[in-house]
Amino acid sequence: xxxxxxxxxxxxxxxxxxxxxxxxxxxxxxxxxxxxxxxxxxxxxxxxxxxxxxxxxxxxxxxxxxxxxxxxxxxxxxxxxxxxxxxxxxxxxxxxxxxxxxxxxxxxxxxxxxxxxxxxxxxxxxxxxxxxxxxxxxxxxxxxxxxxxxxxxxxxxxxxxxxxxxxxxxxxxxxxxxxxxxxxxxxxxxxxxxxxxxxxxxxxxxxxxxxxxxxxxxxxxxxxxxxxxxxxxxxxxxxxxxxxxxxxxxxxxxxxxxxxxxxxxxxxxxxxxxxxxxxxxxxxxxxxxxxxxxxxxxxxxxxxxxxxxxxxxxxxxxxxxxxxxxxxxxxxxxxxxxxxxxxxxxxxxxxxxxxxxxxxxxxxxxxxxxxxxxxxxxxxxxxxxxxxxxxxxxxxxxxxxxxxxxxxxxxxxxxxxxxxxxxxxxxxxxxx
Amino acid sequence: xxxxxxxxxxxxxxxxxxxxxxxxxxxxxxxxxxxxxxxxxxxxxxxxxxxxxxxxxxxxxxxxxxxxxxxxxxxxxxxxxxxxxxxxxxxxxxxxxxxxxxxxxxxxxxxxxxxxxxxxxxxxxxxxxxxxxxxxxxxxxxxxxxxxxxxxxxxxxxxxxxxxxxxxxxxxxxxxxxxxxxxxxxxxxxxxxxxxxxxxxxxxxxxxxxxxxxxxxxxxxxxxxxxxxxxxxxxxxxxxxxxxxxxxxxxxxxxxxxxxxxxxxxxxxxxxxxxxxxxxxxxxxxxxxxxxxxxxxxxxxxxxxxxxxxxx
Numbered sequence: 235x236x237x238x239x240x241x242x243x244x245x246x247x248x249x250x251x252x253x254x255x256x257x258x259x260x261x262x263x264x265x266x267x268x269x270x271x272x273x274x275x276x277x278x279x280x281x282x283x284x285x286x287x288x289x290x291x292x293x294x295x296x297x298x299x300x301x302x303x304x305x306x307x308x309x310x311x312x313x314x315x316x317x318x319x320x321x322x323x324x325x326x327x328x329x330x331x332x333x334x335x336x337x338x339x340x341x342x343x344x345x346x347x348x349x350x351x352x353x354x355x356x357x358x359x360x361x362x363x364x365x366x367x368x369x370x371x372x373x374x375x376x377x378x379x380x381x382x383x384x385x386x387x388x389x390x391x392x393x394x395x396x397x398x399x400x401x402x403x404x405x406x407x408x409x410x411x412x413x414x415x416x417x418x419x420x421x422x423x424x425x426x427x428x429x430x431x432x433x434x435x436x437x438x439x440x441x442x443x444x445x446x447x448x449x450x451x452x453x454x455x456x457x458x459x460x461x462x463x464x465x466x467x468x469x470x471x472x473x474x475x476x477x478x479x480x481x482x483x484x485x486x487x488x489x490x491x492x493x494x495x496x497x498x499x500x501x502x503x504x505x506x507x508x509x510x511x512x513x514x515x516x517x518x519x520x521x522x523x524x525x526x527x528x529x530x531x532x533x534x535x536x537x538x539x540x541x542x543x544x545x546x547x548x549x550x551x552x553x554x555x556x557x558x559x560x561x562x563x564x565x566x567x568x569x570x571x572x573x574x575x576x577x578x579x580x581x582x583x584x585x586x587x588x589x590x591x592x593x594x595x596x597x598x599x600x601x602x603x604x605x606x607x608x609x610x611x612x613x614x615x616x617x618x619x620x621x622x623x624x625x626x627x628x629x630x631x632x633x634x635x636x637x638x639x640x641x642x643x644x645x646x647x648x649x650x651x652x653x654x655x656x657x658x659x660x661x662x663x664x665x666x
Numbered sequence: 667x668x669x670x671x672x673x674x675x676x677x678x679x680x681x682x683x684x685x686x687x688x689x690x691x692x693x694x695x696x697x698x699x700x701x702x703x704x705x706x707x708x709x710x711x712x713x714x715x716x717x718x719x720x721x722x723x724x725x726x727x728x729x730x731x732x733x734x735x736x737x738x739x740x741x742x743x744x745x746x747x748x749x750x751x752x753x754x755x756x757x758x759x760x761x762x763x764x765x766x767x768x769x770x771x772x773x774x775x776x777x778x779x780x781x782x783x784x785x786x787x788x789x790x791x792x793x794x795x796x797x798x799x800x801x802x803x804x805x806x807x808x809x810x811x812x813x814x815x816x817x818x819x820x821x822x823x824x825x826x827x828x829x830x831x832x833x834x835x836x837x838x839x840x841x842x843x844x845x846x847x848x849x850x851x852x853x854x855x856x857x858x859x860x861x862x863x864x865x866x867x868x869x870x871x872x873x874x875x876x877x878x879x880x881x882x883x884x885x886x887x888x889x890x891x892x893x894x895x896x897x898x899x900x901x902x903x904x905x906x907x908x909x910x911x912x913x914x915x916x917x918x919x920x921x922x923x924x925x926x927x928x929x930x931x932x933x934x935x936x937x938x939x940x941x942x943x944x945x946x947x948x949x950x951x952x953x954x955x956x957x958x959x960x961x962x963x964x965x966x967x968x969x970x971x972x973x974x975x976x977x978x
Contacts, residue, residue: 315943322732343946344732421818430838431924432812491817494838494927499816508818627944638927642840665946 268302269563274309274317274328289583296579297570304563321346321555329558330567335371335379335548336447336622339462342378343624348554349376353565359572363590365610366547370619374460379551380572381588382580384613386547387444387536390504390519391511394530395422399510403534405541407477414487417510424487426503426512427478429638432496437627438634440497444513446633447546447620448538449474455544457620462662465621468651473539475640475647482641493642504531513537516609520584533605535612547617549588586610623658625665632657719959725952732946743949752929753937753954760933763848764912768905770852775859776901780889782860783867793864800857808921811850812837840930843923847931851918855908862904866897906969910962934958 273294281287294306309328311317317331321341333341341347354368354377361368365384371377389403396403399416401424410425417424428440449470451457456465481488495503501518503509505526513536523531536545552568554561570576577592586609593610597603623629636650636657645653726743728735747753778796782789799807815836817823823833837843874892883891916936919925925932925940932940934954941951 318943319733324734423818429927431926432921437924489818490835491838493835494843494923496924499812502813502816503818506819625944625946631940631944634926635928638840642838642927 268305269560270305270307271330271558271560271564271567272307272309272328273330273332273567274311274320275332276310276312276314278310278312279308284583286580286583286585289579289581289585292582293571293576293579296576297567300570301566304566306567324557325555326557326559327555329555329560329564330571331553331555332382333379333551333553335381335551335619336443336626338379338551338553339373339458339622339624340626341553342373342376343462346556347378348556348558348561349378350380350554351377354380357569359569364588365586365590365613366617366619371549371551373621379553380568381549381551382571382577383585383587384547384549384610384617385515385517385586386545386609386613386617387448387513388516388519388609388612389511389534389536390514390522391532391534392504392507392509392527392530393532395419395507395510399424401510403511403532404537405535406537407481407539410487410537411480411485414481414485417487421508423489423491423503423509424511425481426492426495426500426509427481427488428492428495428497428500428512429634429641430494430496430499431631431634432494432498437630437632438496438637439627439630440495440500441637442630442633443548444515444536445478446474447548448536448544449477451544451546451618451620453543455618455620457546458623460621462624462666464655464658471651471654472647475637475650478637479640479647490641493638516586516605517584519605535616542616544618545612545616546620547613548619550585581606586613590614623662625661628661628665629658632661722952722955722959725949726956728949728952730946730948733948739949743953747950747953747957755929756932756934756937756954757957759844759929759931760913760935762844763851763931763933764909766845766848767851767855767912768908770848771856771859771908772901772905774852774856775904776863778856778860779863779867780893783864793860796860797857799854802854804854804915804917805921807850807854808918811846812922815846837923838927840926840928843927843930847919847922850922851912851915854918855911858908859901859904862900863897866900867893870896903969906965910965910969913958913962913965 275290277284277287277290279287279291294308298305309316314333314337317328317333318341319325320328321331322344324344324346331341331347338347359368359380364381366381368377368380371379371381391403395417399413399418399422401413401416404410404413413424427445429438430440431437447457450466452467452470452473454467456467459465478488482490482492497515497518500509500512500514501522504512504514504522507527507530516533519531519533523529538545552571554564554568558564572589574589574592574595577587577589578595578597581587581592581595581603582597584606586606592598593607598607632654636645636653639645639653640647640650725735727738727740729737729739729742778793782793782796785792802810814820814822817833817836817838820836823836826833834842837846870892875888878888878892913933914935916933916939919931919933919936920939923931925936935958938951938954938958941954942948945951
């Protein structure tokens with residue numbers, strides 16, 4: 235090789251190196267410009283059987299195409315344990331947290347959620363364009379989460395089982411009790427009341443979520459005080475305890491087999507038809523239908539003491555990590571998630587989305603969305619938001635054991651109340 | 667190379683009499699290289715085992731607000747835990763669970779090993795099938811048994827009813843939940859005992875059985891004085907491994923009963939898990955973890971001695 239060629243080769247190599255360095259620096263800068271935020275969710279995008287997962291993916295794609303400078307990374311946490319640990323240990327991620335509203339006080343108590351009041355005010359997010367006013371989601375005057383959807387307990391029943399027994403869907407607890415003797419089949423649980431501790435966030439979550447969070451609250455709307463103390467009355471507790479105990483014992487509409495049931499066992503019972511009816515989460519209705527119950531599964535408003543009584547409503551909310559280093563990007567994402575545009579996508583996944591204005595969208599006028607629309611009306615008409623305990627899973631554990639003792643060991647509702655108050659107060663004192 | 671230096675230095679009589687010889691000797695003896703080779707292993711051991719263990723120990727003397735230490739409280743957490751009747755109930759449940767599961771697994775595992783040991787090719791095939799439960803994850807095992815035992819539509823209560831036995835509440839019965847969890851745990855883990863016992867049995871020299879036959883001994887004598895004598899150390903170490911596992915096992919309980927009904931299946935490990943998730947002050951939970959740790963260390967010491975006997 236000649237000296238000229240060698241020199242040319244060296245020059246070319248130098249030029250290439252410089253070009254590569256410059257373009258790499260531009261590429262890095264371009265990559266650095268896209269802010270990545272971590273969004274924790276229980277919905278696995280790979281779960282092809284859950285339409286909510288597909289809707290979530292579609293919603294994120296819509297956000298990213300609208301905001302190319304922000305990328306969303308999912309932290310899939312079906313049990314919520316990872317996020318709980320992250321929040322409790324002041325982790326910087328996840329930046330945006332999807333959390334059930336009754337779990338919010340537990341997170342807020344750690345001091346690691348950002349109060350959103352100022353941001354909501356600054357961006358003019360209306361208080362009244364929600365199925366329940368946004369202000370009802372506040373904890374001690376501070377808004378820690380924006381509701382994505384709303385959930386109200388409903389009576390889920392098997393039409394065939396009720397027809398065979400000659401029972402019409404009950405609207406009051408008296409009617410539930412009266413249905414007891416009509417169920418003659420030995421393996422049919424007329425009205426399941428799950429007292430067990432399996433599934434959920436811990437303790438007897440299904441008992442609390444579908445029954446007691448409404449029965450204990452009563453008409454005064456008081457469940458827990460802002461300082462975490464019990465705010466429901468003794469009378470409400472004893473009335474609820476007596477009602478549930480009667481369903482098991484006097485009315486014989488509830489089989490003792492319910493005593494160890496949790497959410498999943500009730501789900502399976504409805505699928506298999508061994509449970510004729512129960513109060514359940516509307517978010518499972520479609521799944522139970524597709525998993526075997528089919529058109530035999532139907533729903534009605536949940537029974538209460540008076541047919542028009544309020545029912546406690548909760549939601550899945552999105553919260554902002556106070557320790558996040560990317561709060562601006564995270565807030566941009568949160569605003570999109572609760573925008574009518576994103577809410578329509580979530581509605582296609584089956585959610586009873588939270589914004590009122592979403593319900594004028596074409597999809598929500600279709601037959602496929604008929605139940606969602608009726609549930610949304612139920613939330614608006616009979617829903618009430620309540621304050622929860624900062625140690626709710628502990629409360630559920632105590633509650634479940636007291637009710638199991640009352641039913642299985644024939645304790646009185648008065649003793650159950652004394653047990654719950656004593657153990658809960660001790661636990662709260664320790665926590666504080 | 668350093669070894670030869672050391673040998674040379676120590677082999678020289680009177681080397682220590684010279685003023686600078688001892689320094690030279692130390693320099694010759696000391697080398698960082700062995701420590702350097704061991705360093706990664708020590709660092710990993712420290713990070714994944716020792717640090718968390720010491721931290722939990724330290725945590726047991728602290729008051730916490732979630733994972734944040736808020737102050738030293740001395741032995742207060744220990745007083746609180748040991749003074750609670752619920753804790754002693756949990757200890758009793760744990761011991762009953764470990765002993766019951768172990769008894770079930772050892773009896774079933776031994777029986778399977780004995781039956782299949784002389785079954786030739788059929789035995790080998792059956793052994794593969796019997797090993798199946800051991801290969802399943804605990805959550806799968808829990809879900810399967812939850813269905814099998816479901817009092818409304820589970821096959822087991824159905825069969826019990828068919829033969830005239832009232833199945834009752836199954837896992838919903840506070841008196842029945844723990845025995846059922848023990849049965850499930852024994853079912854899941856007996857294949858491990860079978861495999862270990864089979865391996866030990868297959869190493870027994872045939873001549874020993876022939877000697878018993880010559881002396882007129884029957885099957886029972888063969889089992890008592892040849893089989894059992896030879897497999898006992900293996901069985902002991904297997905039992906200890908399982909005990910340690912049972913004591914820390916909680917997935918099955920989470921899936922099947924959630925610790926209920928009425929705390930009848932709440933073991934120490936389940937309580938430690940629940941405390942970590944639910945409690946604001948996790949100091950007392952650290953004490954429970956330390957109790958589990960101490961029991962496991964004690965079992966580990968026995969295990970080490972037994973395996974020492976096995977390996978000679």
